[in-house]
Amino acid sequence: MQLLRSLAISTRLAIQTPWRRRQLKRMSDQGQAPISVLFYHRVADEPINPWTISKRDFERQVDYCREHFELISLQEVQRRLDTGHSPRPAVSFTFDDGYSENCEFALPLMIRHRIPCTYFVTTENVRHGHPFEHDLRLGHPLPINTVEQIKAAADSGIEIGLHTANHVDFNRVHTIEELNQEIVEAKNNLEEMIDRPVRYLAVPFGLPQQMRPAVIETARQCGLKGICSAYGAYNLIGDDSFHIRRFHGDPQFNRLRNWLTYDERKNRRRPTLPDQDVLNIEPELAAKIRHPELAFS
Template structure:
């Protein structure tokens, strides 16, 4: 089944390629080239979970992107969105969670080629070295990045970002206290760990239901300059530069190429984020946090 799906995608790409290339060329001429932001989790040769890509395939992804796109940072994505000018199709690399195996090939590869990358970690897993709950459920606890590894990566040019304190599902957060713990306090804790400013937040799961307005507003107010989703979308001129849209670096190479070969039908299907969602705050929590009127709006 997977082989048939891959062949179908490859065939569709071959048929649509001339049209897609013309579309991208026209967008580039208008200064509206698409900006693709990829996210990965774990690069390793033991595929013990669905969010792992092999070393060989990740190398293939990097080579493909180097050959076909301008490789830029999250900050440059924002700059282009704010200026209203994107001259060439671009790709940006990011990672979520914080698996220590990424230090074996993936990060050294990006560092060697001077490819910008933002690496998002959950502070409590790093602090205590605890495996992720999603790996424990699969009965495959995996090693987590240490503070020393993060500092070394940052010293080599990798930007360290926040992935909350506990890989929280914001769709299940109902108080300001929880929100502050997972974003505001976690940001401060991570800055102390790596002895550097933390500028970006990647929302765990990153679907529209987690991209709640108060999450975005809390990120703004505590000094973060951008927040990343993960529901699969391009960044296009006219988009809000604070919200950076990402899609998965799919281990199936044809699906990976299909996303990177801009398809406007995907853009037309991207969801609308929630605009109203009131927090359920008890008076005690509201008083403690001095935000009695805070709402997801």
């Protein structure tokens, strides 16, 4: 099945490549080029799992992106959205979770090529060295970044972002206390760890059901500059720049290439985010969520 799907994508790419090139050129000429933000988790050769890409495959993707796209930071993604001008197709690299092995290959590669990169960590796992539940379930507890590694990455120019305190599923959060603990307190803790401001939050799982109004508003209120989803969408002129849309750095090269060369079908299938929230929250925050013009002005 996987092979068939991969074959279908290759065929579609082969047929559509000249047309897609013209389409990207037209969008660029109009200052409307799509901006793709990729998220990876772990770059390592073993054990391979759905959130790991091999070093060789990762390097191939980096080389492809360096050759065909402008590589930009999240701040620059937002600047282009805010100014309404995106003159070239661009890519921004991000990583989620905080796997120790990324310090062996992936991050040195980013630093060596001076590729802007944002690295999102889960603060309590870093602080205690606890492996992730999702790895324990597979029977492979994998090493987590240490505080020293995170600090060294920040010192080398990698932007460190927040991936909550406990890799929480915001769809299951029902109190303002937990929301504050996972976002506001975790942000403060991470800032202490790296001795610099933390500007971005990547929402664990990052699907529409986790991108709740209360989560977005809490992130905004505590001074974060942006919040990243992971459900797979482009950043296009006209989008709200506070919410940065990302898609998976798929280990299957053709699937990644299909995304990056702008697959219009993906854009047509964009999900809508929830506009109601059932969280038991403070009246002032609730008012802003019920009246988005207050919250998002």
